[in-house]
Amino acid sequence: MEKRCDITGAPPAVVCRSIHKSYKGVKALTNLSLEISKGELFGLIGPDGSGKTTLFRILTSLIPADSGTAEVAGWDVVRDYRQLRTQMGYMPGRFSLYPDLTVAENLQFFATVFNTTVAENYHLIREVFQQLEPFKNRRAGKLSGGMKQKLALSCALIHKPAVLFLDEPTTGVDPVSRKEFWEMLRRLKNEGISILVSTPYMDEANRCDRIALMQHGEILSVETPAQMRAQFPKKIYRLEVDRRFGWLEMLRKAPEVESAFLFGEALHVVFRSDADALAFRTNAPALAFTEIRPEIEDCFIYLMNKTEK
């Protein structure tokens, strides 16, 4: 079987070429192309309904694309799906373990599903699983959100997959568990496992090697987080005011303002040009604008607005 390889002789983790997918006439993915290198921690960032889950299901051979081709670890997702299914780990968006089986039983079961044993690849899951150890005999359905996700990750890892697909693994998980989860992903990457992870949280994007911003089934941009922030073409200002919603409405009506949106406790404002910024700030000296480095979310909103227009 012919395989496409990079210089080191290993095929890229993921290759997509012009993938189209519609559900009953509604477009889910449009002309999507993407390449992820071996060993990369790659993030798919986008709001709900942007096509992240559809892309995951195509790459994990669970649904066929309408057109276009995809390869994972060198295997064609349609033709070679049998081989592919031994090589990948997949953690779907919603909790997908057996709630009526205990933590240990779930892990044991998924190990046998992949023709392996818990002992064989224990070093991969040791750190996560040590946290689960005290709850070994608890039913998976009775675990907290963070613990559930750690168990699901352990189950997806138990056969040491070449490529790991994680669909929104941190959604609905507390901030501490989220942080631990990402540290875990970093360690797995160091073990040589390629990881494709999706998240709706923009702050998690910075932890990826590269990210793709997705919107309406299309990829708006693929960059490293640092490049993406550096390439932001305009100046961005942070404004801390009381009555944020009133100001937001006012700013959006102002002709000088290109975009304004809520960012936590403050507002982020982008002006049409530097001249506009100067004019606006002179007219409203009471408003404390601070120029800041753009966040991933700023880049995303900027790119989104650009495509909408």
Next chain:
Amino acid sequence: MKHAAAHTFLSFIKKEFFHIFRDVRTMLIIVGIPVTQILIIGFAVSTEVKQVPTAVYDPLKDASTRAVIEQLRASELFDVRTMLEHPDEIDRVFERGEASLVVVFGEASVQLVVDATDPNQGTTTAEYASNIIHTAGASPLQIVPEVEMLYNPELRSSYNFVPGLMGLIFMIICAMMTSIAIVREKETGTMEVLLASPVKPAHIVVSKMIPYFLISWVIFVLILLLSVFVLNVPVSGNLVWLNVLTLLFILVALSLGLLISTLVKTQVAAMLVSSMGLMMPVMILSGFIFPIESIPAALQAISAVIPARWYIAGAKKLMIEGVPVYRVAKEMLVLAGMATGIILISLRNFKTRLE
């Protein structure tokens, strides 16, 4: 590699048993339904008669009539309470509800006056009484009509209900529970993980069927024990072949469950389809409630595709009539054919992908 596959398969079966034994509702359905159904329908909802309040008007008072009355008293079916002195009293005991049957001895005949408010009960009472009077050997007495009851001389309803109920129970346990068990994996998202694993889809579904197959067989043994020791329904035929016939039917029911699971997406839909699509026909068209011979010809034709019809017919022959096995060969072949056909269709329907 072969060994590894067998190991995976066994762990699927083990997992399935955990699902069954840890879910209170599943346990209630698979143990509670068979036991209560058999006992309730076998005991309470029966058309048989017992201790019918009886009055006798015997103007002759000779040895032969006395013999008949003794026979009636001896039977647990009749409770001879009142001896009437005058024919006018006959109406009165009925009006007061003191008797449901009055036996009136005449010079050359015996008249049976029966309360036929419930026609089934009335007919059965009359049949019993005439049987007893006939066998009492009272020679000058002529009893018309003379009906001989084959296989179920006492017209015991549980004889008829037990095979029918078994048909119904296995449809519930096998078809409904299997389809729900498979669809639950789709609903909870675990099917997505299993499909993305190297396990063969056929293994996933077959491992779902095996626990229900074993449990159904245990339930069958339980039902047989209840029938024989509690309801006094005999097993006249060959027990081994009765088991074979039942296991064939269980296989058909399981494959129907598998077929349903490939057609629906939610547990609720699986339950609706299996109850409306499988249990209703079993109740109405299988000969369980209405005899096949008495339903319209068009419905009779439809009933030919209902597996329970063949099972109930075969089970009645083997259990009650005790016929040799070649007499149920047709039923067995039909069931075996149905099982093979449905399994092939549903395995073809079961997708290796999500859509």
